[in-house]
Amino acid sequence: MRPDSLLNLLGSLGLGPDNAVAGTEHLGRAVEHVRLHRDGRLAVGSIAGSALVFTEPPDVGLDLHLNEFRAAGAVALFLQCEPSEVLASTRWLADRLSLPIIVCPGADPLDLAFRLKRAVSDIAVEIGTSCAAVSSQLHGKPCDPDRAVSILRGALGIETAVVGADGIILAGAPSIGRLALPEQPHARIDVDADGRRVFVPVSASSSLEVAPDCWLVADLGVTTRARAETVRAALQLVSTALTAWIAVNRLEARQDAHLKASVLMEVLTEADTLSPLLLERALSLGWSLSGWHIPVCLRTTQPLDGSTTDAQTPRVAAALRAADSQFEIVRSGTGWLAWTSQRSEPTPTEMDAMVAAIRRTVDSLGHRLVAGVGSARRGARGFADGLLEAQALAGAAGWTAGRKVVEDARTSPPRRLVLQATRGADVAAFSEQLLRPVLTADEALLETLETYLAMESSKAETARALHTHRNTIVKRLDRISALLGLDLDDPEVRLALEIALRADTSVRRATP
Amino acid sequence: MRRLERQDLSALERGARFLGSGGAGDPGLARLLVHHLWPDGATVDIVPGDELPRDVTVIATGLIGSVTAFAERPAAGDEFTRAFDRLRRHLDPTGPVYVATYEAAGLNALIPALIALQTGLPIADVDCMGRGLSWMDQTTYASAGVPICPFTLSTPNGHSFIVEQTPSAEAERYIRALAFEMGGWAAFAGYPTDTPTSLQHGIPGSLERCLEIGRTASLDELLEHPSLGARLIGSGRVTEVRWAFPGGYPRLTAIVQQSSTAVPPLRIEASNEFLLVVEAGTIVAEVPEIICLVELASGTPIVAERVVRGMEVGVVTLPAPDRWLAPDIAASVSAARFGVTTGGGTRAA
Numbered sequence: 001m002r003p004d005s006l007l008n009l010l011g012s013l014g015l016g017p018d019n020a021v022a023g024t025e026h027l028g029r030a031v032e033h034v035r036l037h038r039d040g041r042l043a044v045g046s047i048a049g050s051a052l053v054f055t056e057p058p059d060v061g062l063d064l065h066l067n068e069f070r071a072a073g074a075v076a077l078f079l080q081c082e083p084s085e086v087l088a089s090t091r092w093l094a095d096r097l098s099l100p101i102i103v104c105p106g107a108d109p110l111d112l113a114f115r116l117k118r119a120v121s122d123i124a125v126e127i128g129t130s131c132a133a134v135s136s137q138l139h140g141k142p143c144d145p146d147r148a149v150s151i152l153r154g155a156l157g158i159e160t161a162v163v164g165a166d167g168i169i170l171a172g173a174p175s176i177g178r179l180a181l182p183e184q185p186h187a188r189i190d191v192d193a194d195g196r197r198v199f200v201p202v203s204a205s206s207s208l209e210v211a212p213d214c215w216l217v218a219d220l221g222v223t224t225r226a227r228a229e230t231v232r233a234a235l236q237l238v239s240t241a242l243t244a245w246i247a248v249n250r251l252e253a254r255q256d257a258h259l260k261a262s263v264l265m266e267v268l269t270e271a272d273t274l275s276p277l278l279l280e281r282a283l284s285l286g287w288s289l290s291g292w293h294i295p296v297c298l299r300t301t302q303p304l305d306g307s308t309t310d311a312q313t314p315r316v317a318a319a320l321r322a323a324d325s326q327f328e329i330v331r332s333g334t335g336w337l338a339w340t341s342q343r344s345e346p347t348p349t350e351m352d353a354m355v356a357a358i359r360r361t362v363d364s365l366g367h368r369l370v371a372g373v374g375s376a377r378r379g380a381r382g383f384a385d386g387l388l389e390a391q392a393l394a395g396a397a398g399w400t401a402g403r404k405v406v407e408d409a410r411t412s413p414p415r416r417l418v419l420q421a422t423r424g425a426d427v428a429a430f431s432e433q434l435l436r437p438v439l440t441a442d443e444a445l446l447e448t449l450e451t452y453l454a455m456e457s458s459k460a461e462t463a464r465a466l467h468t469h470r471n472t473i474v475k476r477l478d479r480i481s482a483l484l485g486l487d488l489d490d491p492e493v494r495l496a497l498e499i500a501l502r503a504d505t506s507v508r509r510a511t512p
Numbered sequence: 513m514r515r516l517e518r519q520d521l522s523a524l525e526r527g528a529r530f531l532g533s534g535g536a537g538d539p540g541l542a543r544l545l546v547h548h549l550w551p552d553g554a555t556v557d558i559v560p561g562d563e564l565p566r567d568v569t570v571i572a573t574g575l576i577g578s579v580t581a582f583a584e585r586p587a588a589g590d591e592f593t594r595a596f597d598r599l600r601r602h603l604d605p606t607g608p609v610y611v612a613t614y615e616a617a618g619l620n621a622l623i624p625a626l627i628a629l630q631t632g633l634p635i636a637d638v639d640c641m642g643r644g645l646s647w648m649d650q651t652t653y654a655s656a657g658v659p660i661c662p663f664t665l666s667t668p669n670g671h672s673f674i675v676e677q678t679p680s681a682e683a684e685r686y687i688r689a690l691a692f693e694m695g696g697w698a699a700f701a702g703y704p705t706d707t708p709t710s711l712q713h714g715i716p717g718s719l720e721r722c723l724e725i726g727r728t729a730s731l732d733e734l735l736e737h738p739s740l741g742a743r744l745i746g747s748g749r750v751t752e753v754r755w756a757f758p759g760g761y762p763r764l765t766a767i768v769q770q771s772s773t774a775v776p777p778l779r780i781e782a783s784n785e786f787l788l789v790v791e792a793g794t795i796v797a798e799v800p801e802i803i804c805l806v807e808l809a810s811g812t813p814i815v816a817e818r819v820v821r822g823m824e825v826g827v828v829t830l831p832a833p834d835r836w837l838a839p840d841i842a843a844s845v846s847a848a849r850f851g852v853t854t855g856g857g858t859r860a861a
């Protein structure tokens with residue numbers, strides 16, 4: 001490997017141009033060797049191309065020998081002292097001789113010489129030593145992102161980041177996480193005027209067609225090539241432990257979720273003939289089927305794929321448990337079935353509070369979630385019936401007019417009938433077809449129609465509600481009638497339009 | 513022979529400052545003491561070396577110990593004469609006795625005048641240092657093996673000691689220890705020599721040189737003097753002053769920034785006296801050469817311990833006494849003797 005510059009060497013030691021008190025314009029010189037100057041004597045050997053490390057503080061002897069050092073080809077002098085201890089006479093002469101003087105306050109000169117020598121000429125030893133330091137922290141075990149960053153900081157003294165999909169920072173320095181990730185899933189070192197950056201992919205899949213699960217990234221700044229290679233080797237070592245962590249967590253999560261969903265389905269379908277084995281399985285999952293249960297079903301109204309819904313499960317679980325720490329949550333269909341159990345029957349006040357809590361939970365989670373809260377029921381049979389009821393109510397819940405985001409089992413029978421009449425894909429499709437001429441026209445027409453039906457066909461009340469003149473309302477209703485080709489004075493037409501407006505169609509403008 | 517009068521004390525003091533080379537104490541204190549004790553109309557005879565009678569015993573005198581302590585613990589005025597008389601009585605020579613100084617620089621350049629006034633004896637113009645130096649074994653007498661003993665020490669409160677027999681190399685340790693116990697300084701009388709010995713191994717004419725230097729009214733006049741050999745190395749502002757204490761001894765490093773950054777700064781190394789001047793990595797002046805930092809505003813040399821940042825100074829040298837250039841004794845007054853390692857650095861031609 002070609003000799004690196006003094007500037008890069010400084011970067012690899014955690015030093016910089018500010019440590020140079022003289023000869024600062026010549027930090028680009030290549031350093032080939034390192035020599036120790038101790039007790040007024042140079043170590044044996046030529047000093048051409050060498051960085052000289054002094055063990056004593058600077059004195060008049062340094063001034064007297066600077067010419068000699070430069071004539072012999074020394075590249076730089078390293079002094080263990082404060083910048084103020086290098087006096088003007090020394091700096092002046094070093095500048096004239098183009099001989100950089102680097103000060104390292106508080107450094108042990110022997111350790112400095114050792115590290116310099118290793119950085120200059122012993123790259124294999126450097127890599128081995130660094131990887132050994134990292135390996136001793138890993139203990140051969142899987143490693144999570146936070147620990148990975150911590151190990152690299154402790155072993156190598158560098159800041160790194162673990163960056164996931166879409167540049168989401170899983171752990172480490174945010175500034176590093178904002179760097180553009182490579183296109184190809186291969187380890188690489190990028191170099192520019194700002195220094196060197198190392199990228200190492202982390203993937204639990206052996207296929208190169210699959211994007212990495214995440215990246216390990218280090219921004220090293222100005223440093224030597226050798227240092228960058230060392231860091232890459234260490235990151236690759238850590239990436240192996242991260243990969244193991246990802247694989248283990250993925251397997252556990254999948255096993256757990258599948259088991260729960262499987263047992264729950266069995267319970268829901270076999271509640272009447274619950275077998276001891278099934279009960280044991282439920283109990284092994286921590287479910288108590290005795291007592292009173294408050295069932296809840298949450299579902300998404302936005303189209304999300306299964307993996308995305310899976311990914312939301314921890315958030316949903318956390319939100320529900322914030323409302324009630326006893327909630328159990330199982331992934332089901334387009335959402336989740338959840339319940340909380342208690343020994344005594346919940347009071348109406350407790351149910352009100354639960355419905356309100358579910359409403360707050362739904363609001364906080366986004367993704368246009370809706371929920372159904374079933375009646376509080378008892379025992380294994382009640383457990384199953386309640387969850388099925390909650391599922392049905394969640395299906396009736398929605399964000400459109402006439403719907404509620406959280407449907408409660410205590411809703412009146414007439415409402416249930418209306419909800420039943422406005423459910424279903426057929427109803428939605430027919431409603432869209434019926435309303436299309438108004439939907440594609442002026443928005444004011446749709447608003448006027450909805451208000452007119454809500455005001456029980458009163459034009460005056462409609463005008464008052466919309467803060468406009470009655471004549472304007474009359475003209476709009478005439479236009480609606482013309483667009484639809486329907487007589488709005490016909491009660492049957494008005495009932496049909498009410499059903500159509502309440503139907504859950506995805507193309508309609510939604511109101512919470 | 514020269515006759516010294518009271519009005520000559522100013523010139524003697526000024527010359528003593530230059531020959532002190534940054535050390536040897538502030539001669540102004542000694543001048544005040546001598547001036548105070550100088551009777552009206554009195555004169556003191558200074559006898560050059562080549563006019564000394566052959567049967568004269570010359571006794572070297574002066575202060576030993578801390579000149580700082582001398583400033584803080586005033587002299588009684590008779591301790592130097594008591595030390596001289598005590599030694600004279602001990603020696604009881606048959607011939608005349610003359611008083612001399614062991615160090616014709618700094619404070620000690622004026623002490624023989626005090627003794628001469630109080631005893632009526634002449635001053636022999638021969639010393640054994642010729643410039644300011646730090647230790648009693650840095651004398652031309654010690655280098656030649658001339659014994660320092662017997663010698664006496666006296667204090668302002670009347671205590672006195674006589675040391676009859678000890679090698680000169682050991683005497684420095686005893687003197688330091690006794691001076692410390694005696695309050696930091698003491699009056700010294702020793703190195704009793706006959707005329708041939710003092711002329712052969714001493715430095716004749718030091719006081720005359722001191723007066724010659726002191727009569728120059730300004731730095732320019734000093735530099736232009738045809739025979740003093742003064743040389744201006746450079747001038748500028750003191751920009752850095754660092755003190756260190758390797759082995760317990762004070763070490764000063766001062767930087768004098770000259771007129772422009774194109775001109776190299778001067779680096780001055782000092783202990784009690786100025787020892788080395790380095791310019792662009794080259795030694796341009798070195799002890800035993802007499803190095804002075806002269807405050808440009810007053811034209812007065814500064815002692816090393818009073819160098820501070822911001823002073824405007826000229827760096828001036830005077831030739832070393834010839835005796836110190838002899839190869840067999842030069843090492844005792846080299847920079848290395850003071851702990852300044854030059855490692856064979858380059859010297860200016």
